[in-house]
Amino acid sequence: MKTYDLLDLAVRNLRQSKLRNGLTTVGIAVGVASLVAMLSLGVGLQQLATRRLAGSGLFDTVFVTSRQDYRGFDKEDDAKTTNPEKAPVLDEAARTKITQLPNVTEVEPEIRVMGEIVTAGETHFGFVTGLPMSARENEAFENLKGKFFSSDNADEAILLTDFAKELNPKNPSELIGQDITLRYGERQALAQDSSDRPQMSGGESGAGGSGDDYGFSVVRKMQKLRVVGLIEQEPYGGMRTVSRGRIFLPVRTTERLNMAQFTDMRSSLRGGSGKTYMTLTVRVKDPAKVQAVQDAVTQMGYRTFSVLDATKSLRRFFTVLDLFLGIFGSLALAVATLAIINTLVMAVLERRREIGVMKAIGASDGDVKKLFFTEAGAMGFFGGVLGIALGFAIGKAINIGTGIYLQRRQLPAEPVWIMPVWLIGAAILFSVVVSLLAGLYPASRAAKLDPVQTLKYE
């Protein structure tokens, strides 16, 4: 029989007992809906967790330091460093090289200095830290009041709300758009003292002339900054050096202002050629790529540190969760499968005579089998489509419910239930396949019917 005729006859037969086949189809729909709702919940939760982790800004970052620094803190690591004095320094060239590594999106120094805000004759002390533009994606800025920095070199500041309250206890929000004055220590390189030269013999650092190798003085400076925003919590969950500040500036601005850092003391002892960094923060495109970047930087001779790729274990966890959700979701579909078998077996019994007639007028066993198969598949298809719609409604309800719950707790609403497009196709396909499997037995029973016996029934 041609496919069109098969479909036509199958749908016609299904419509013959509308109630029974309708109920069976609804059964399948409920099964598919529960499966889809469960799996979508799994997907939603996974995306939520991944989003939170990515938002924390801890899992996509490699911290790089020179092996010359921080020696003696980790004996084991020191043992690996054969000649620490000869280890490469973390200078501008190294920064450029790391920037060029694949999957690296950003390489910024960690800058944190002491500063004072001067307003109306009063001074307020606070740590000043430099933030890269990528910090915008950090969860701390989700509830940003005002705006983020207009550029990575702007004379702008974002304040911690607690600090803003110190400056303007009544209405800290008023500060947004106002100018404040930051007082800080500028690092000024000293001209080389000729008397120091003989002691520097050996020539290694003698390339001199820049004066930076020699030393620096700290000079008090003032800088006008426009307050553009206020944040409630410290960025990066307060876990990073740059988190622990109260006044946040774009990282390039802090570099340009040449603020004196604690770590400058260490570099001044080392001498060497030009400006070096104590720590570079390397941002990686995807948490899964962190290991590769870390390996590449270690290869270059630097000490690296990253928080263990939590997304990997997270994925494992969610695979197991999805499996369990899938199993629970499938239970309803398994029941629906039994309903299909039952419905079709009943149909075979009811339509014995009809099957006999069809065989007598030329239907082959295969035609009869295919017809019942198509009926099962059609119920599966319609059930699948209906189930997707039903599952979608359930999911929307879950999202609205959790949204209301979160809002009552003063938390921003977030979708916990996400139905990916692939799931729609997969669910319908799965529903059809399961229904076809359920149709196997009734279809072969129908095909085996003896026309002589069935036509004897009057």
Place this chain on the structure above:
Amino acid sequence: MSVRQSSSSIAAVRTENVTRHYPMGESLIKAVDGVSISIEPGEFVALLGQSGSGKSTLLNLIAGLDRPTSGSVLVQGRDLAQMSSLELAQYRRNVVGMVFQSFHLIPSMTIVENVELPMRFAEIDRTERMQRSRESLERVGLGHRLDHRPSQLSGGEQQRVSLARALANRPALLMADEPTGNLDSRTGEDILNLIRDVSLSMGMTVVMVTHERALAERFAQRFIYLADGKLASEGVRA
């Protein structure tokens, strides 16, 4: 498949010592027990006998609905006993047209759809199918009731639809199992007249099972009497 020549020409249907036995509990029912008959092309043959004489079983064997326990059933030189179930289905589809005592129309389909059904199995194109169904129904005088359901028709009309369906695939053999059994005598006569006319115009061989001897003698050219599964006697219309 064996092809055997009869002494003169290929018979339309020939059975050779055909048997059909059914186990029934402990005993064995010999529904057809060693019957050899030969039917010539274009003949109208009546299979007569009392209930349980084996005439319907023999008809089913010739129609390819049932398989013999032993012996052979040769139609157009091909042995049905040797055919696979798919070949038998094709045989029923292309060579045989069947008319039943209780019409066996599918109640959910209109009469034109009922007539169309065997052509669906034969994978005939839709437009041709419609045209042939119409022709077939017009031939039996029901061209004006295409979209009625079987339940809206009288018994005689239903049997005519059944005949139209049997003719749909233009069979060489028309098998009728008690075609008048559910009809009053006048309607029964009308149907048999129709069967005879159609078989003559289409050049079909007709095998009809009936227990109404008088009716058979009026329409059939030859009579085959069965008793207890065996061939009892044969006769030709005078």
